[in-house]
Amino acid sequence: MCMKYHIIGYVRNDSLAGMTREDALRLTHVNLAFGLIRDGVLDLSQLSFLHLLPKLRLWNPSLKIVLSVGGWGAGGFSQMAMTDDGRYRFARSCLDAVEAHGLDGIDIDWEYPCSDAAGIDADPRDRENFTALLRTLRAVLGNRRILSVAVGADASCLAGIEMGKVARIVDYVQLMTYDMLQGTRAGHHAALGAAKGDTSGLNTRDTVERCHAAGAPYGKMIIGAALYGRHFAVTSGKNHGLLQSSGGGLPGPVYGEITEGYLRENGFSVYWDADAEANYLWNGKTLVSYESPEAIRRKCEYVKKQRLLGIMYWEHGNDPSRQLLGVMARTLAEAE
Secondary structure, three states: OOOOOEEEEEEEHHHHHOOOHHHHHHOOEEEEEEEEEEOOEEEOOOOOOHHHHHHHHHHOOOOEEEEEEEOOOOOOHHHHOOOHHHHHHHHHHHHHHHHHHOOOEEEEEOOOOOOOOOOOOOOOOHHHHHHHHHHHHHHHHOOOOEEEEEEEOOHHHHHOOOHHHHHHHOOEEEEEOOOOOOOOEOOOOOOOOOOOOOOOOOOHHHHHHHHHHOOOOHHHEEEEEEOEEEEEEEOOOHHHHOOOEEOOOEEEEEHHHOOHHHHHHHOOEEEEEOOOOEEEEEOOOEEEEEOOHHHHHHHHHHHHHHOOOEEEEEOHHHOOOOHHHHHHHHHHHOOO
């Protein structure tokens, strides 16, 4: 399948073992999750299925396979990026891995520069050092290899990076337009638009505009889709739980768990929020925010309308049916 747009799947180690030929043909890129930083250099000890990569390339010779470094709670970035020598040593270790495993590039998923929210070391200098790290990686990897970043969607995450400079260095910027809820209200964690009455700006459309205003070209932006939900305990039944007080959203269920049996056993009804262009479940006490096939289709249509580069998702193994990946592939392959 020849794709004009990128379809990027973050694939954990175990999920890599379950990839099929059809998966490889639907995707344009695989982000291997995750490499880590140990003693200032790249550590691949979490990835035990790298020997399967030649099979993916046999199935789809045009598939790009990129190593993603980091993830939530993965530290070592701030210390490593603090000096020229530290950045160069890390970049050289990335190049060694790329050459050893025939990879197409490196994706940096530092969550997040200048923030210790994930329990990692942080420093106000991270903002400039993040840019310096990417410059070093670009110089060491060369211009023909992919260099990408994943960035948080809220304003505090964007404040920790020099978006205009970063966007000029990398091939594309992946916006984590999921887990966007903050505070103590129940609602959509990955919506395309804003629910009625929600002025937080934590939705995909507003995130794209913030990033564009900060210097990221539309044509270099990849939006994110969530193959998992978040559930909220809600005390008020008003508005089917939307924007009502909650203790905060917890991960789950993943998309593959949202079956007819799951709905029946938990007494859930399915609702569509026309303003947010997102589905949710509600049973009178629990709200589940998730991405449905229709929500994914609309995100893909938005990619085409806004002339974005594509869509990515977390995480491949969360949808064994591949229903959502199928929607992405079909929608982005359709003529505009």
